[in-house]
Amino acid sequence: MDKVIKGIAKFKEKGFEERRELFKTLATGQSPEVLFITCSDSRIDPNLITHTEPGDLFIIRNAGNIVPPHVKEAGGNTATIEYGVQVLGVEDIIICGHTDCGAMKGAMNPDSVKTLPHVSEWLQHSAAASARCEARHGQLGTEHTLEMIQENVLLQMSHLQTHPSVAAKLAVNEIAVHGWVYDIENGEVTAYDDAQGKFIPVEEKYLKSA
Numbered sequence: 001m002d003k004v005i006k007g008i009a010k011f012k013e014k015g016f017e018e019r020r021e022l023f024k025t026l027a028t029g030q031s032p033e034v035l036f037i038t039c040s041d042s043r044i045d046p047n048l049i050t051h052t053e054p055g056d057l058f059i060i061r062n063a064g065n066i067v068p069p070h071v072k073e074a075g076g077n078t079a080t081i082e083y084g085v086q087v088l089g090v091e092d093i094i095i096c097g098h099t100d101c102g103a104m105k106g107a108m109n110p111d112s113v114k115t116l117p118h119v120s121e122w123l124q125h126s127a128a129a130s131a132r133c134e135a136r137h138g139q140l141g142t143e144h145t146l147e148m149i150q151e152n153v154l155l156q157m158s159h160l161q162t163h164p165s166v167a168a169k170l171a172v173n174e175i176a177v178h179g180w181v182y183d184i185e186n187g188e189v190t191a192y193d194d195a196q197g198k199f200i201p202v203e204e205k206y207l208k209s210a
Contacts, residue, residue, distance in 0.1 A: 022053060032058040035084040037156070038096040039065045039103065043184050046096070058084045064103030064152065065095055066125045070162040078163065085165040085175065093160065096180040096189075097153045104148045108133070108140045129155045146181075150199055153179040154192060 016023065036046045037060045046057055060080050068077060084090045097104070106113040107126040113119045129151035133144055140148070157179050160166055169175035179192035181199055190199035191206070 019053070022055070026055045030055055030058075030088065032056055032084075032088060033091050034058065035060070035081065035090040035093045036096065037061075037065055037067060037094065037160075038182075039063065039098055039101060041098060041101065044096075044098055044182065049096075049182055049189065058088055058090055063119065063122060064101065064107065064126055065097050065156060066103075066122065066152075067095065067156040067159045067163075068125050069159045070164065081160070081163050082165045085163075085169060090175070092176050092178060093166070094178045094180055095153050095156045095160065096182055097149045098182040099146065099149065099184050101145075101149050101152075104129075104152055105145060107152070108145070108148050125159070126152050126155065149181055150192075153181060157192075 032055060034057050036050075036057045038044055038046055040061045040063050044061075046059055047053070050057065058080075060077055062077065066077075067081070068075065070078060081093075085093075103119075103123060104126065106119065107123045107130050110120065110123070113123065129148060130140065132151050133140055133148050136147075137144055157177050160177055161170060166175065166177070170177070179199075180202070181190050183189070189202045191202045192198070193200045193205050
């Protein structure tokens with residue numbers, strides 16, 4: 001906690017002052033272009049990874065970067081997606097998984113989280129991803145973790161499209177959905193490429209035609 005408190009003091013002295021004009025603008029509203037959905041893992045910093053400033057990303061974080069399929073009952077993720085798409089008008093949605101994801105390890109081995117009832121239930125939203133991996137390999141081990149992480153990203157992209165606000169924008173090409181995986185150790189980010197059917201470096205996917 002001491003580190004956090006000292007960080008606030010340092011932010012006020014340095015970080016805030018360096019961006020005073022930016023925060024003055026942000027004080028009366030926001031207009032992010034990207035909804036960034038990622039894991040709650042403490043090692044993931046969306047603004048650091050993307051080298052963006054406050055106000056650039058509208059962010060959802062939860063265990064496993066999960067997007068539950070749309071249902072009638074309201075939930076925090078559903079409401080945030082709806083607000084980001086319909087009110088803020090984000091143009092892109094990124095679902096970003098990461099290496100060494102504890103949630104995905106739990107989804108691969110349900111017995112490891114059986115004493116955590118809420119976690120176990122939450123990870124059912126990744127069950128189809130683990131089923132795909134199991135169909136290919138049988139019993140899953142640590143060597144299949146990255147594949148599971150990637151499959152989960154693809155599954156959550158599919159879930160995202162069940163949300164009416166997103167489906168409507170996709171129907172008229174007013175929004176794009178992206179699947180990413182961040183490598184904590186190497187700082188690399190890969191993105192799913194539909195044409196190739198695999199994750200490739202973001203530079204290869206987005207910058208080759210820039």
